Amino acid sequence: MADDKKTIVVFSGDLDRAMAALIIARGAAAMGNQVTLFFTFWGLNLLRKPAPPPVRKTLLEAMFGWMMPRGAGKAVLSKLHMGGMGTAMMQHVMRTKNVPTLPEMLREAREFGVTFIACTMSMDVMGIKAEELIDGVEFGGVAAYLGSADEANVNLFI
Amino acid sequence: MADDKKTIVVFSGDLDRAMAALIIARGAAAMGNQVTLFFTFWGLNLLRKPAPPPVRKTLLEAMFGWMMPRGAGKAVLSKLHMGGMGTAMMQHVMRTKNVPTLPEMLREAREFGVTFIACTMSMDVMGIKAEELIDGVEFGGVAAYLGSADEANVNLFI
């Protein structure tokens, strides 16, 4: 156990929850922590490229792909989304307050050295291929997560 | 504190979140950890028997019982449920990928020695009786949870 390691399971792909995860991750990294984000289930969608290369998928995999937001720029609020109006309002307010957008937060987190791990089991179930994800992402399963969590002093599930 | 204990509060009864909890629990137990799952609120529904014995309930307790899913086999996705279609798609994909169903994951977790604690306060509020829950479940309140959490090095709330 070390006081300078943190892990967060990013299960949610919602704009608000993802922002909370990234703000904590970025803050911890800026304070000298080694931070690992483990993206799983809906959280995987945050790592999708907006314009991925063509990949082979089954029909069901393709359908899941269409139904889920493609990338952090498409994430929406878990509450008050209101057909897009609430999410747009929140993004407008964030711009006026100089809060970075979610894609910017992801980029900054990686620049701060935060480790991104994409959950391989979720990728398999949801039919998401490695080429569809942004660069700099590592791949791992629950053992990789638990290995990091065992060494961290703060572990969150968001 | 020991490096080989983990606790998870299973607050959610959603299929996706429950799967995440069980996959982490099963993985940790397989790696030699003592894992305690504390089922509370909606998570309690995961422990309900599909065909429970008759129990005495007030009208309100019976109504809550009818409105909530009876057992892990009835859990639905928190997103993309789409009147059942999304949940059925996910379950179909999981079968084709040889991912165990949620009821199977619960059974495997218990076989791996994971401790299941049902939150007695939630049972009281929701009118769920001990006889309605699957076998092998222990009963406890917040003090039991905190006792386990104090000894664990990874504590999650899902």
Place this chain on the structure above:
Amino acid sequence: MADDKKTIVVFSGDLDRAMAALIIARGAAAMGNQVTLFFTFWGLNLLRKPAPPPVRKTLLEAMFGWMMPRGAGKAVLSKLHMGGMGTAMMQHVMRTKNVPTLPEMLREAREFGVTFIACTMSMDVMGIKAEELIDGVEFGGVAAYLGSADEANVNLFI
């Protein structure tokens, strides 16, 4: 790290999740722990006064204020809300079982010495002013949270 410190990020403003956070916080404080609750995003609404003094807001800030529940007494269930009926049923059952209401739980937690920190970044984005929040709340950002979390042996995100 000390065995007697706990932190909870209260991200959700839902009645059920807030109750879970407060029950854990109150239980831990009663067992002699120093507990810090960090209220952020929707969780901030739990700290709003039902009848706040007039404050200057932009139109967007005022709109967010109108759309979000004003105070813990207005929190609703994340599931089974059913246009208010499910939430009212739950509150009725809680009264008959002598479970405190959410506003009472908040008051009791503070009487037990639980520290409440309102996330200043969320306040800024949502346009919530300090005068709108209940008394006895401290203010801080992610660094304050991480400082507390580093000293705690149980850290949850709810």
